[in-house]
Amino acid sequence: MKLTTYDKYPEVSVKGYEHQAWQGWQAIVTALNTRRSAAAKTVLVIDCYPGVRLSELEHQLLPALNASVLVNVESARQDEQALHTLLARNLTDDRVFGVLSCHQLSEFFDADRLAALRQQVADAAEGLVVVYGPGASLVHPGDVLVYADLPRWEIQQRMRSGELGNWGVENQHEDILRRYKRAFFIEWRVFDRHKTPLLKRTHFLLDTTLADAPSMVSGEALRAGLKETSHRPFRVVPFFDPGVWGGQWMKQRFDLDPSKPNYAWCFDCVPEENSLLMRFGDVRIEIPSLDLVLLHPQELLGEKVHARFGAEFPIRFDFLDTMGGQNLSFQVHPLTEYIQQQFGMHYTQDESYYILDAEPDAVVYLGTKTGTDPAAMIDDLHQAARGEKDFDDRRFVNQIPARKHDHFLIPAGTVHCSGSGTMVLEISATPYIFTFKLWDWGRLGLDGLPRPVHLTHGEQVIDWQRDTQWVHQHLVNRIEPLGEGDGWQEERTGLHEREFIETRRHWFSGPVTHHTQGGVNVLNLVEGAEALVESPSGAFAPFTVHYAETFIIPASVGEYRITPVGNSIGQRFATVKAWVRG
Incomplete structure (x- = not known):
């Protein structure tokens, strides 16, 4: 590779x-x-x-x-x-x-x-x-x-x-x-x-x-x-972490340490966790990227997003790699009122899976099968948690084929996980710690201990209305063409109306003009080797991005242009862009 x-x-x-x-x-x-x-x-x-x-x-x-x-x-x-x-x-x-x-x-x-x-x-x-x-x-x-x-x-x-x-x-x-x-x-x-x-x-x-x-x-x-x-495009420092279900795609594509067994996660835009590197001449300073959010929330986030979230960066991009690995844990995220009442967090982890790559038989587990009896599924999960049997996922959960560039929307309350053989760009709200594992396929963690399962929390937040028909109608590849021009096409790819994040995909073979519209934009180059991000007015120096890199455009930037680099004849480039809906 x-x-x-x-x-x-x-x-x-x-x-x-x-x-x-x-x-x-x-x-x-x-x-x-x-x-x-x-x-x-x-x-x-x-x-x-x-x-x-x-x-x-x-x-x-x-x-x-x-x-x-x-x-x-x-x-x-x-x-x-x-x-x-x-x-x-x-x-x-x-x-x-x-x-x-x-x-x-x-x-x-x-x-x-x-x-x-x-x-x-x-x-x-x-x-x-x-x-x-x-x-x-x-x-x-x-x-x-x-x-x-x-x-x-x-x-x-x-x-x-x-x-x-x-x-x-x-x-x-x-x-x-x-x-x-x-x-x-x-x-x-x-x-x-x-x-x-x-x-x-x-x-x-x-x-x-x-x-x-x-x-x-x-x-x-x-x-x-x-x-x-806070007035120019930038990237935070990604970090990579192995996991019990991790795969090999990132290790091979990003030239990571080959001695590690796998890489499960890459946090590529989580300012609460990531570093920001700033160079002053010969000296490089590494600080929490959260320091930028704390000191310049209005320029970075925009007035409306800052008013709504305060000095918190509400959009997260990360990678989940199961290529050559295993299924993620079967899980659900809390509803808004539950996360507020139980944990003091004012918004929840709605998310989506954008498929960067997939093996031929890859699937995403999403929503319950039509006709599922909630009591029967919960009882089956409890038996599995006690080690009496494996959870009967084929009986209760939809398995939907996953192909490159598919987009699966996952509003809180929807049971889900990525299956083995997928490379996921996860686009979500930021409070990522709030994942209720329902079943972990009988595995131990890398530390040799049972991975925690949170059925007591999870069974209280599952939305049982999200069955086979509802999931296919509302959550799978909700692609809507919005416009096209010379060398570009724009599509709306989500997210669900219950989620505060909007996503757009741009296919392009020539320059595409974007505008922050007063709110922070987060993008990833999901197709194409290299692109240039420029200011039409020269407000910032040209900024180069490469395939699979996540980059942040502060709200203060306003208009910006993304142009393919190199010989683009016959080649399509694509970005996925996320922002907070007004």
Whole structure:
């Protein structure tokens, strides 16, 4: 299978700030020292996202600063039992699902001990006073403020390796799903609220993603880079992950590590999880792409989308690879009222499967067969969950042939999964964690443990009206021609009216003009080797995309043009575009 030119490390190059970024601890220390006040006393605050290696700061950075006073804010943090009491309602007993937290970071600290640290800083007469750790700015705003950041995906890697537990607890060896749950529902929510105002005023951003290979950029340069990114096409950094059902298509097409058994997922546009790479001269900075959403939601999302979703990126593109693999878990997503009432999330995971490639006998499981007795199917699922039998999928579930460029719509409440032999571009709403597995084909996870099944949740949200006739009428290849011109054709491909995402496919052999219409656009080049994204007015530099790459067009861009690159005679290109309906 021929490799593509898929770019696994896309960057945004930021001009004019080449001398405001530094690589390595020595250069970082020199840069920080230049900001020390001429006054007798300077307070340097290094606030951190949870997951930053404080031991690395303590061994590599702090000794070189020659501080007269060092204050670790974590000495004022509540103890483990107090945190558990505070968070019990949000943690729940479930292995996977919690309740979204509305806590403020100050609640995680003992007020008296925090006051004592503030007094310690105030009492320091002269020299450099360094306050560091997650929440350090609660002690002092900082004469010089550094924010140490890293992407959620790197946090997950540290969790998986056993290096990292949750913030404030020694649970490195706890079930990874429970650690991820605590981070997803609580820690990341609390710290995103805390860091947003800090990013708007920080003097420096410290990139701690790579161990012992730090980078730092000035706050001025960081904010200039984020502002530029919010006005031009860009890609986030994809990450690939093996899974028990994973396939071989991405490994072969994207030139991935051949030693891995498979690759199941690729998250190619999930700003909550993905990184954003920005280059300042010779220095590359890796930050959470969510930082862009938090600081520039209106330019990125558009006024209407921002008003509706706040600083959240509501569209997700990812890949599900079962080519040479196995079926996904048979699953269902919660209805809107269920996700609101049970988990505190205000919208649910509606989605769709766009088929990038498929083996000849591939199928998608979608909806229940006409005449299915709900009680009989639920009883069969419970028997399967107890290990008494295999779920009788052929009796209860539609199996629909899947071909390249088919599009299957999956509004919440519809039972579904991709069968083996498919390469799926999944287009969905963002809260991807809310998947209720109903049956996992009797498999163990890669960790050797049974994969969690959520029948208690799932049986309460299945829409039994979505039977064979309804599915074929409403969810399978709802392709509607909308217009055509010289070298292009536009089609509406979905999604269902219950879903807030609209999708369009453009076939083209020459330039096609698009417009964001005031809302963020997310696209993938689903056919063709390479295309060029340009501004008719020259508002941004030409941007190259390759086959299967997902790219984001901020709402602020307005009009843009996509043109095939190379010899396109006799060749059709295609993009799939998604945006939030008005």
